[in-house]
Amino acid sequence: MKMTVDFEECLKDSPRFRAALEEVEGDVAELELKLDKLVKLCIVMIDTGKAFCVANKQFMNGIRDLAQYSSNDAVVETSLTKFSDSLQEMINFHTILFDQTQRSIKAQLQNFVKEDLRKFKDAKKQFEKVSEEKENALVKNAQVQRNKQHEVEEATNILTATRKCFRHIALDYVLQINVLQSKRRSEILKSMLSFMYAHLAFFHQGYDLFSELGPYMKDLGAQLDRLVVDAAKEKREMEQKHSTIQQKDFSSDDSKLEYNVDAANGIVMEGYLFKRASNAFKTWNRRWFSIQNNQLVYQKKFKDNPTVVVEDLRLCTVKHCEDIERRFCFEVVSPTKSCMLQADSEKLRQAWIKAVQTSIATAYREKGDESEKLDKKSSPSTGSLDSGNESKDKLLKGESALQRVQCIPGNASCCDCGLADPRWASINLGITLCIECSGIHRSLGVHFSKVRSLTLDTWEPELLKLMCELGNDVINRVYEAKVEKMGIKKPQPGQRQEKEAYIKAKYVERKFVDKYSMSSSPPEQEKKTVSKSSEEKRLSISKLGPSDQVRVPPQSSEGERQDSSVFLDSKHFNPGLQLYRASYEKNLPKMAEALAHGADVNWANSEENKATPLIQAVLGGSLVTCEFLLQNGANVNQRDVQGRGPLHHATVLGHTGQVCLFLKRGANQHATDEEGKDPLTIAVEAANADIVTLLRLARMNEEMRESEGLYGQPGDETYQDIFRDFSQMASNNPEKLNRFQQDSQKF
Structure with missing residues (x-):
């Protein structure tokens, strides 16, 4: 509340003047307490904010460390680096905000308290002093006796001088009070307005920063959807593999053999064997052996380069060894050296010997086998879809969902933007889509388009046949019937916003459907009768x-x-x-x-x-x-x-x-x-x-x-x-x- 003191009352030194002074002095004292408290709170806030910036910067550095650690994953590294850069910008904006807060609140209000309120206090002290001198002069003037002319004259002169000084100082004091009361409003409001403008600038900077980051985050969200699909697929495969392996009987040595065979990578047999060293001590060491590419090799550690025991199995023989103390031993003999090996059981020994013998025989007829494999790959499929080797046969004979669907006219490119080799499909429309268009279709809702991956999802046979009955050419003849007439160009790959607008117009609003024409009407002679x-x-x-x-x-x-x-x-x-x-x-x-x-x-x-x-x-x-x-x-x-x-x-x-x-x-x-x-x-x-x-x-x-x-x-x-x-x-x-x-x- 603005409080002023009347100058006229000041000259009168009336009780109203004294009461007004008392009220103003109390108000100024309370104002000083409030401002001191506000400045202290501001200091605490600034210190806390700076501590937050320090902690936030440490967190941001942690994100950058994680990004550098993920250098082998381009998506994670790029995303984390971009996010850490954005967080660094936000830290800079916070720092600017706290600096402006310090200038607008702490410095400005502190200056008001120290300068203006100090002048008020000084003026108050002078006023109180001259007021006391005036009271003393009045008392002395009143007490002087009439017959003492010299004292009367002296008291009168002192009173006159004191009153003159009182009026001068009192008027200055009132002026200081009124100026302070007027200035306090402008100082407080100016300080708070500056503080709020600092916040406005801070939030505008943050909004602009994240507006630029928004499209990237949206694209990353689409990539994340794909990652979730991939993770779910991997999880299903892992669970299936886990269930398959869990059902195996590992109580016998035969199960170990089945588990360690990796024919797809050329490994005929692998597992641990004890090998006798060729040194004088004939020590036995356990090593990981494998038969691959017609060679017998072993490793001590996975990262070690394999040590070749036999370079060409066609030149060696294998036999049992019963003339040494250790059990389950066999020997692989080549023209230049022999290698004594020991299995963990008799069954494993027999399996290893058989594997070596089989590999020796295979090495001689390798070319014949390769020709036979080529013949098998080129021969047509004769098995049904529910055979045990269904997935393998599909890959070899070109019967996978992707290959079968892409063979349909128009399906080799995206139905909406024309990008080659689409890997996604809309199963209710019967079309193929690129990954970007599939994300847009998914956003339309399943009542318009149901999206499924041609490579990651499992396809029911009836659904696969449905995809083969329709196709991009058939659907586009319907949903794009008026595109050329309307002079509309289909969006190109990479034009995300144009794609969204085009796909919505095509499937949701159906703007390009020719509603006055039925392209597949029956012949005229068949239209007239039923x-x-x-x-x-x-x-x-x-x-x-x-x-x-x-x-x-x-x-x-x-x-x-x-x-x-x-x-x-x-x-x-x-x-x-x-x-x-x-x-x-x-x-x-x-x-x-x-x-x-x-x-x-x-x-x-x-x-x-x-x-x-x-x-x-x-x-x-x-x-x-x-x-x-x-x-x-x-x-x-x-x-x-x-x-x-x-x-x-x-x-x-x-x-x-x-x-x-x-x-x-x-x-x-x-x-x-x-x-x-x-x-x-x-x-x-x-x-x-x-x-x-x-x-x-x-x-x-x-x-x-x-x-x-x-x-x-x-x-x-x-x-x-x-x-x-x-x-x-x-x-x-x-x-x-x-x-x-x-x-x-x-x-």
Whole structure:
């Protein structure tokens, strides 16, 4: 509060003046205490801040040390170095903030206290002194006797001089008070405003610094997602390897032999053996021996260069040694020297001798073996996908997920930016993507795009076949139909912001879809009529009961295409109806086109028992069509007016592969139709052993998970293995699942 003292009252030296002085003096004393306290707190804050900067700098140096330690990992080294540089900048900004705080708060307020308040105190002392002198002069003047003229005159002169001096000093004191009261406001506010501006500059500098760092951190986040995927893959592989090794029996010496063989690196045999030295003492030393590249070598430590015992096994022989005291010994003899070795057991000795003998024989026929291997690599695959050497065969014969998918037209480059050799895919769209575009697709959400790695993830056979049915060329003909007309250029690799805008416009907003054209409309003569026989067959199938199954035609193969005359002129159809009919026809490109035009994947045809596209896909007999609809959000439990869902219809028709697929995707096998029958009842009445087995296994697995509280878990390994086998068979050997239909046709 601003407090002033009136100059007129000062001259009067009235009680009001004295009261005002007393109030002002008390206020100034309290102000001095507050300012002293604030300055001390500021000093503590500055000292603490400087200590924080020191600790932060030590932490930053630790990050730099970690970056230098990670020099063999470019991503970690670059990231940590960039982050430590940014932290160093923040430390510099903190240091500037504390320096400005010291100038604005500590120095400025201290100067006010020391200079202005000191002047006030000095003026107060002079005022108090002259006030006392004035009081003494008044008292002396009052006490002088009238008849003592000389004393009266002297007292009068002293009083006059004292009053004059009092007025002068009192006016100076009041002036000092009023100036101080006015200045205190400006000094305090100026100091605090300077302090707050220092903070404003500090936070602006930090914001600018991290705004520049933001894009890099975003890209690093995308890389981190990939690292997490890689780590998860490595973890699965390690767990599988751990489980495999843990199941081995290490109680016998034979298990050691199996574990130590590394044929992929040319190592035929390896393990520890005792070797007798050639010195006079004939000492025995334990060394790590291996047979590789037709040589016998050993090492003492892993980093040591291998010592060659036998350079060419074709020139040596191996034999038992029973004429020495040690057990399990054998000798490898070359034209120039011999080497006495000792195994840990008789079985190991026999294994080593056999390995040496085998290597000797192999060395002679090595060229013949190489030719044979080349022949095997070039020969076509004859094994099924569920063979024990599946992964190895795929690598040798070009059947890996990456190779198979990239063979589809357009899939050798990214669907959105054209970057070569894409390693990611959108499984519901059926396209291949580069790693940057895959990250953008992942950000759209799984209702638009489901991203999966072609090299790191496990691919179900039906999903792999789905990818091979579509492809970049097919999808781009739909989703980029108007790109050229609109004069829009596709983004180039590396243009992150342009890619994000383009992909969102392409798949979310669907700006480039030609909504006035159906590229796959049927021929004109087929548009005008609907095949009555096909329509009646489809309607009759939807009404079949278990007792009618002997009249159901066999399940069609994936490559077949039904009579396209079931399509009327597409411009008279809404997208839902187009999807509905294309699902029956197994026409995946037309289904993708219908979805691009906004078709509801769960559209129900009120004119045909409220059947859905997924039910039509079941009636059409295509496993891949069902997979495509499920990947795009089809409800596996949506039922028609008869109370039958996709699982009911697949069971009625005996489509084992579809039953397997629906059970894997969470179909409710307890649902009953209008006749009160669930799928298991229908399968039992039809005596379909395969489907009964699948349904009972799924029900047992469900009950087991519920009893053990494993909600959401996939189930035990036996259950998964059986369903995996059925999936493989349905996708790659569907004729094996046609046993029921083929038997039915005999009647």
